[in-house]
Amino acid sequence: MESNVQQQTTPKDLSTDLPGAMTQKTSLGDQPWQEWIEPVVDILAKVPEYIGQFFSEYKQPLTTLGLLLLGIISVKITIAILGAIDDIPLLSPILQLVGLSYTAWFVWRYLWKASNRQELLAEFDALKNQMFGDND
Incomplete structure (x- = not known):
């Protein structure tokens, strides 16, 4: 009876030979889509490096552009606040x-x-x- 309980609780696809090894490892290296995934993963892994190079190379123009946009946003907010004050009777x-x-x-x-x-x-x-x- 004890062997029946052990058979019922142990699934057929589990490996009980080595402790900690529950299933057999399947290899993804033979998949046809992996040749398309590897270049994408390589490019995505280098994105922080590309962004860092871009910001270090164009630091001054990006700072100028940021300040210009900040100035435009500040003027828009000021105009909106003055318009709201003007609407108070x-x-x-x-x-x-x-x-x-x-x-x-x-x-x-x-x-x-x-x-x-x-x-x-x-x-x-x-x-x-x-x-x-x-x-x-």
């Missing part, structure tokens, strides 16, 4: 009023008299020297 006229008020104040404060224009030029020169250094 009272916010657009209030912001226009603030802008006109600041422009009127700037003209009155710095551009109306010659002495004030000289003061503005002095502040501008001080800011320029602070940013770019003293060129005297």
